[in-house]
Amino acid sequence: MDRIRVTLIGAGTIGLSFAASHLTQARDCQVTIYDTRPDIKAYIYQMLPGYLSNSEETIQVDSLFASGRLRLAASIQDAVQNADIVQEQGPENVSFKQAVWPEIEAHAKPECLFWSSTSGITASKQSESMRSSRRLIVVHPYNPPHIMPLLEIVPGPDTDPQLVEQAVNYWKYLGKVPVVLGKECTGFVANRLAFALLREAINLVNEGIISVKQADTIVENSMGPRWAVAGPFKSYHLGGGAGGIEGFMKNVGSTIQACWEDLGVVNMGQGWESSVLEQTSDAYGEVKTSDLRERDQLLKEIIDMREGGLGNIPLRK
Amino acid sequence: MDRIRVTLIGAGTIGLSFAASHLTQARDCQVTIYDTRPDIKAYIYQMLPGYLSNSEETIQVDSLFASGRLRLAASIQDAVQNADIVQEQGPENVSFKQAVWPEIEAHAKPECLFWSSTSGITASKQSESMRSSRRLIVVHPYNPPHIMPLLEIVPGPDTDPQLVEQAVNYWKYLGKVPVVLGKECTGFVANRLAFALLREAINLVNEGIISVKQADTIVENSMGPRWAVAGPFKSYHLGGGAGGIEGFMKNVGSTIQACWEDLGVVNMGQGWESSVLEQTSDAYGEVKTSDLRERDQLLKEIIDMREGGLGNIPLRK
Known part of the structure; x- marks a missing residue:
């Protein structure tokens, strides 16, 4: 792949952790961050180094901005218009997701990949108000994403299989372990498995065992x-x-x-x-x-x- | 502790793995093995080295026999009469356990500790035909015991708490992690937790996810x-x-x-x-x-x- 342009919508802990994954593992990519918090630049200077420090050489936030490998966008349009990948990790509620994707879709290139980091809202639900639901894929990380290898790739019923393959290839290129689920389900797989064990752990605590x-x-x-x-x-x-x-x-x-x-x-x-x-x-x-x-x-x-x-x-x- | 005499009843994979744990971690202990298989000595020469090889220095089975740190017993009486600890990993069925413990009890010293490696038969069930059920404790390993730190210590309702403490101290001395359960339950804890996750994994496979x-x-x-x-x-x-x-x-x-x-x-x-x-x-x-x-x-x-x-x-x- 050429220089890849990745746009992150939302820069909470998952967003910054993904930013670090892209910046440290795909040395040729450019990361654009869009987040509505007013102190976003100061916040990135404060928090991002903690995520970058796990890579072999320490990358300075200053030099990322100076070289153009990291940039901040002032609007969704500015953020997504040149992106090859838009990765969303905004608030975990249906109304936010259903509102943001049509806006992203309106400004993004036709071949841009759309990934949501949601831990529970399916692509078919999120895409209800989009013109086309063929591009949206859930790419669910396991916390913290800059360290854990797993990514659950969960296409909706309308997702284009070729775009699923592109997502898989990108994450493999980053050294991650993408796993494509056969169909959408509540909570996706990793959490379902963990919660099944958690439930029994709670039961045994409850029983005084x-x-x-x-x-x-x-x-x-x-x-x-x-x-x-x-x-x-x-x-x-x-x-x-x-x-x-x-x-x-x-x-x-x-x-x-x-x-x-x-x-x-x-x-x-x-x-x-x-x-x-x-x-x-x-x-x-x-x-x-x-x-x-x-x-x-x-x-x-x-x-x-x-x-x-x-x-x-x-x-x- | 002085030179500790540990007797293993049953030398399958769990028995040999425990033998290796005692011999490599408690350098001053003597291990006696009782197993009814006719080729027991050849079998130990063949299989035990695989379990001993994980220790820092390779211990030779020959030298273990020569120094008296390892010995074979010809009968239950011979096996248990001088033992400080009897650890049982025979067949996983109630009738075997209920028959073997009274025989062990009849020949062992009054202060000898009785541990069963069962994965599912509680101490209260196993001890039904014993004169006293105060000594029997389930010491359930996680496979393979010579590597995994966990030991689930499951006393019965009649077990003497002081003997539970002695079991805990011994395993800590070996560098293991003993966990005492609050009461007996089906399958004990580690397997229950794992089986809860397994069940959901099977469900998700079944669903085609x-x-x-x-x-x-x-x-x-x-x-x-x-x-x-x-x-x-x-x-x-x-x-x-x-x-x-x-x-x-x-x-x-x-x-x-x-x-x-x-x-x-x-x-x-x-x-x-x-x-x-x-x-x-x-x-x-x-x-x-x-x-x-x-x-x-x-x-x-x-x-x-x-x-x-x-x-x-x-x-x-």
């Missing part, structure tokens, strides 16, 4: 590091040894079912097992001893590294 | 590394900035509730919020900028380290 702090200690010393190395399906596949995830389910399936029933949740229904087991085996194949050895080595490195660090966040209570 | 592999990719690049650094309550507390977890709940509480309703689960009921929010604030206090900086630094280190590693486990697809 653990305290909040114990819940955190348990997660930090078990599935946290485990899932940093291999997600749940892959972990259970590895956990089943030569039998893979099917072997695992044979061993502990009844405990899983008992826990699910205890959750007070509706039955999972018939038929999920064959599809999930098949997908897992297809994705990861036969478990080899070397797979387990590498998992363990990486786990040990994460745990050891964590122990070395960080007085202020006591990881082991 | 993500594939199994995408589910893993999402977790590996979002809550995995995040929760390796700070558990869910602490993360949301940090995520709320100056407002802490209350600020976080104010911002995204309605999305959380919408996701929970979508899970098809029963309502969480009234009253959980004040207790959970209060416990979180008490545990972690006011969020300081330095807390966030340290979280981000550690997260970045984990993510960077992971990127460097491991051809065979492709962490970024």
